[in-house]
Amino acid sequence: EAGVAQSPRYKIIEKRQSVAFWCNPISGHATLYWYQQILGQGPKLLIQFQNNGVVDDSQLPKDRFSAERLKGVDSTLKIQPAKLEDSAVYLCASSRGQVEPFFGPGTRLTVL
Amino acid sequence: AQSVTQLDSQVPVFEEAPVELRCNYSSSVSVYLFWYVQYPNQGLQLLLKYLSGSTLVKGINGFEAEFNKSQTSFHLRKPSVHISDTAEYFCAVYSSASKIIFGSGTRLSIRP
Numbered sequence: 001e002a003g004v005a006q007s008p009r010y011k012i013i014e015k016r017q018s019v020a021f022w023c024n025p026i027s028g029h030a031t032l033y034w035y036q037q038i039l040g041q042g043p044k045l046l047i048q049f050q051n052n053g054v055v056d057d058s059q060l061p062k063d064r065f066s067a068e069r070l071k072g073v074d075s076t077l078k079i080q081p082a083k084l085e086d087s088a089v090y091l092c093a094s095s096r097g098q099v100e101p102f103f104g105p106g107t108r109l110t111v112l
Numbered sequence: 113a114q115s116v117t118q119l120d121s122q123v124p125v126f127e128e129a130p131v132e133l134r135c136n137y138s139s140s141v142s143v144y145l146f147w148y149v150q151y152p153n154q155g156l157q158l159l160l161k162y163l164s165g166s167t168l169v170k171g172i173n174g175f176e177a178e179f180n181k182s183q184t185s186f187h188l189r190k191p192s193v194h195i196s197d198t199a200e201y202f203c204a205v206y207s208s209a210s211k212i213i214f215g216s217g218t219r220l221s222i223r224p
Binding site for chain 2: 004040041042045091099100101102103105106108
């Protein structure tokens with residue numbers, strides 16, 4: 001079974017620029033998560049989808065972050081405009097029925 | 113509200129020595145508990161999970177954890193560590209709020 005795929009793996013941008021991350025979950029996994037992991041901290045949930053509906057986006061900075069999951073499969077997370085404090089690893093994860101999410105390798109974002 | 117505390121940010125141990133990584137949680141309801149491992153530049157991988165039943169849970173790579181409800185703890189142990197166990201370890205808790213909360217992580221460094 002293929003794992004969670006994410007791209008790009010690394011991204012460097014200037015502050016105020018825009019950036020987008022892509023995630024393809026494990027086939028058949030209805031639940032998809034985006035986490036933000038700042039250096040030295042644990043992952044923080046940004047948004048959780050069940051199929052293509054949002055279950056929880058309470059910690060998503062909606063003034064600059066947006067996410068969508070069209071057709072209940074792939075998902076994109078966008079930051080516009082980026083700030084220095086957005087430098088982090090963005091982790092996508094998915095699950096099917098079971099509680100625990102399965103994680104992708106992450107995208108490391110550096111904002112200069 | 114639920115929370116997770118990992119008491120040690122770093123734990124250095126010698127190779128083949130035993131190790132314990134501590135995790136305490138707070139929640140007013142029944143919880144599920146997890147330990148994840150993160151190797152450098154990779155996503156999180158599930159080590160083990162406690163959902164119900166036996167309080168001693170065995171996971172991959174020789175790790176085990178014990179759920180202690182009275183002390184609200186879920187400490188991770190391994191009787192003999194190897195260089196390849198060098199990684200960051202995250203404790204996580206899930207409750208009926210349907211959100212998984214991660215601790216801040218413990219960096220395990222193995223000395224030869």
